[in-house]
Amino acid sequence: MKLLQQRMALGRWWLLVVLVLGPVQPWAVSEEAAEQRQYQDTKTRQRQAVGQACANQLEPLQTALQGDSAPSRAQLAKLIEQVGKLLDRPCSSSYEKSQIYNLLGYSHYSLEQYPRAIDNYLKMLAEPEVDDRQKVATRYTVAQLYFIQEDYGRAARQLETWLTEAPEPGSDGRMLLAQAYYYLKRQDESLRLVNQIVAEALSSGKIPKESWWSLQRVLFYERGEYQKVIAVLKRLVTHYPNSRYWQQLGGIFGQLERSGDQLAVMDLLHLQRQLKDQRQLLSLAYLYLGAEVPFRAARIIDEGMSSGVIEPTAKNLETLGGAWQLARETDKALPVLQRAANLSDSGAIASRLASAYLDANDNSAAVREARNALRKGDLSRPALTRLTLGAALVNLNCYREAEPVFEAAAADQNVRKTARQWLQYVRSEAARREKLMEMDADIAGCQSI
Incomplete structure (x- = not known):
């Protein structure tokens, strides 16, 4: 009977050991869980024991934590109070105290009391008889908690110590350190770690994690190494397809003035219906205009306005009308440019409209809009508007009226010859x-303007 009681007591104790030595990380990842197994083959000093008196006091607390449902905040607060009373007696050895601090740290973390959780975990690490494997795992936990508090300096120091203590430091832990270095503006150290981790994964035939490549991309970008940014983004869109990576790739092509590549990327996004806001659609339209494909540009803006994504502002309507005009779709350009001119106080749109009317051989309308443009002003090249006005007057046989218009245009040296x-x-x-008219020749005179 006595032997059976001893075995039962031992069994209950091992349940408690599982509790205090189990994973204590604030968030669990499969890789880190796998890395914990490496310690099974690591030689450590003989595990310290928890005395029977301490174990008897911890057992009901352990039972409360092992219930089917997570303990409430009130239960955790009460547990913290009860556990704290065990530090002097009966749990007085260094190893027993380390387990108490571990339990307190975990409880405070569960209550989102991160500073107090850190304080208890640090006390645990300071105990001379703390278990080596538990010490390594807990230091990693402390670093994560510092991250939660955005205290990247202390997080980095804990991780640097963790690197020296862990038999085989895992990739996720080293990446966490790389992130800490980045936030501390230690970009060179951060990039060195990231490059090393990514290279290790690739050399072993593994696909690096998305977050690894993402940090590497940011670091390359901040160093101005844009070709390397493109290489990383190409890997991201291959292994982790996401529209934002395509957009970033298009953006970097734009920075490098590789408009053809930028257009290809943006058009692909448009075909996938990933361009969902006005800025993106207009950017694609301007790329098509730059590539001298105005019809496609006009279709994109027209469809965007029809769907309500692109606002029919004076500027956007002017761009649409100009695209139709360049595509020689004058019938489509005229009503759009007329809407734009009606919305604008600037003469620039009226000047473009006058040119469109001249192309459509509606000379009276061309004269009207050209004069309207000159009256509104705000023209970068008023001489060009005067040339349009003069040409329309000539088509209406109004030669004397055109003469002062061309005289004014000749003041601009850029069009003086013309x-x-x-x-x-x-x-x-x-x-x-005039001579023919004096001879009563039947010729058309200046039309009403």
Whole structure:
């Protein structure tokens, strides 16, 4: 009977050992769980024992934590109070205290009392008889808790110590240190670690984690190593397909002025219906305009306006009308540019509209809009608007009216040659027609404007 009682007591104690030596990380990952198995073959000093008196006091507390449901906050608070009373007696040895501190740290963590959890875990680490394997795991936990508090300096120091203590430091722990270095603006050290971890994974035939490549991409970008950024992004879109990586790839192509590659990436996103906001769709349209494919640009903007994604502002309507105009879809360009001109106080859109009317051979409308543009002002090249106005007047046989228009245009040295040629022509033609009219020739005069 006595032997049976001893075995039963021993069994209950091992349940408690599982509790205090089990995973205590705030978040569990399969790789870290696998790495814990490496300690099974590691030689450590003989495990210290918890005395019977201490075990008897801890057993009911362990039972409370092992219930079918997680303990409530009130239960955890009560457990902390009860456990804290055991530090002097009966749990007085260094090893027993380490287990008490571990239990307190875990309980405070469960209550999201992170500073107090850290304090107890650090007290546990300071005990001279703490179990070596538990010490390594707990130091990693402390680093994670410092991360939660955004105390990256202390997190880095804990991880640096962890690297010296762990028999085989895992990739996730080293990546955590790389992240801490990044937040501490120690980019060179961060990149060295990341490159090492990624290279190890690739050399062993494994696919690096998405977060590893993501940090590596950021570090390369901040160093201005854009070709390496592109290489990382290509791996990300291959192994972790996500529209944001395609967008980043398109963005970096744009920075490098590789507009053809940027257009290909953006068009792929558009085909996949991943361009969902106005800025993205307009960017793609401008890329098509730059590639001299105005019809495609116009279709994208037109569809965006029809779906309500692109706002029909004066500027957006001007871009759409201009794209239709470049695509020689004048019938589509005119109503759009007219809407844009009605919404704008600037003469720039009216000037473009005048040019479109001239192309459509609606000369009266061209004259009206050109004069409207000159009256509104805000023209970067008013001389070009005057050339449009003058050409429309000539088409209406209004040569004398066109003469001062071309004279004003000739003041701009960029169009002076063209304006003077027009001026010479209208003066000559006006004089010729006036002589014919004096001879009662039946010729059309200036149309009503």
